[in-house]
Ligand SMILES: [Ca+2]
């Protein structure tokens with residue numbers, strides 16, 4: 001289904017005139033594939049700057065004999081670099097590369113900024129798609145390029161950073177699976193050693209990471225640094241020696257429907273990051289903290305961090321906020337963290353609303369007394385074995401009651417019918433559909449009519 005959708009994408013939303021052009025393009029593409037040597041770069045009426053004369057698919061098979069022309073699986077190139085300009089002068093904007101099943105041990109660096117044309121264009125990205133059974137055992141680095149789509153790449157047992165994207169625009173990374181990534185400490189000069197990150201985006205503008213799975217990395221699962229307009233969604237990041245995901249000095253970053261699990265820090269937001277939004281996520285079982293910030297001291301974000309409907313459980317500290325300015329946390333569930341549920345340190349204007357903070361050590365703590373103008377409203381504080389509040393003086397609408405989670409052992413923090421958190425939230429907040437008349441405390445609204453609850 002996914003592949004079909006991708007192929008059809010170029011026809012979506014086109015008017016009749018464009019459809020006729022498309023037919024001509026499809027015909028030209030068919031023609032050049034049968035032709036083999038191709039006349040696709042000879043120009044012609046379809047060869048304007050914005051629409052390529054045709055779109056080709058180039059095949060790569062690491063076990064192929066030398067001398068393939070790349071135009072079919074039976075005549076595949078042996079490496080990715082063979083498939084692309086300048087090794088393949090026939091390569092054109094928007095062309096796709098299919099990686100056939102096999103073991104890829106080549107260390108790939110694709111400098112797309114050196115292409116004579118764009119990597120892809122709106123509506124027709126350059127797709128690098130791995131078929132089932134294609135596995136990379138070496139790092140891949142992609143530099144520059146615009147409209148690039150990476151599908152179903154699998155990295156396994158890689159030393160160094162598995163996938164690095166630098167300076168690209170409009171990148172989609174979908175369905176990737178990255179496991180067992182190790183620090184590269186092989187250099188005699190320690191400063192040249194490479195951390196074992198699953199993925200790193202550096203100076204990237206416009207990227208989506210979706211449906212990815214990253215597990216067991218020495219350093220971090222994903223590092224997003226000096227980048228902008230990045231969306232991370234429906235992905236799981238597990239067992240990172242450092243952080244499952246790091247957002248460092250980046251802006252307009254949205255993380256949703258994703259989990260950050262069993263790492264040192266689940267989600268770390270740091271530096272001068274601005275306009276970061278975390279929605280419907282879960283941070284669980286992280287040794288130091290589930291979600292931690294370490295903003296540069298004095299940094300004034302234009303759009304402060306917002307965390308909404310996120311579940312932070314069974315970590316060391318749940319939320320650890322440091323140097324934040326005007327961070328907002330809405331409807332969190334913070335439970336069973338072995339240290340404090342929420343720590344605020346040198347924060348200004350921290351607000352938290354509709355919260356469940358239960359069964360932690362301390363509940364909400366400003367240990368050093370350095371937080372300024374915090375405001376905490378509508379919350380359930382219960383079962384915290386230390387103090388519910390440490391140096392937190394401005395709060396209101398607190399209840400102290402067991403929230404009656406469905407099954408915390410199985411990490412199901414939905415509410416059961418008798419939960420005192422149901423309809424106990426801020427009456428001025430519109431509840432999710434089915435949660436009327438009043439929003440609940442915590443991340444998962446109880447839906448009365450169905451007797452069922454959504455995942456979040
Ligand atoms: Ca394409």
Ligand SMILES: [Ca+2]
Nearest residue numbers: 423435438440
């Ligand atoms: Ca409700």
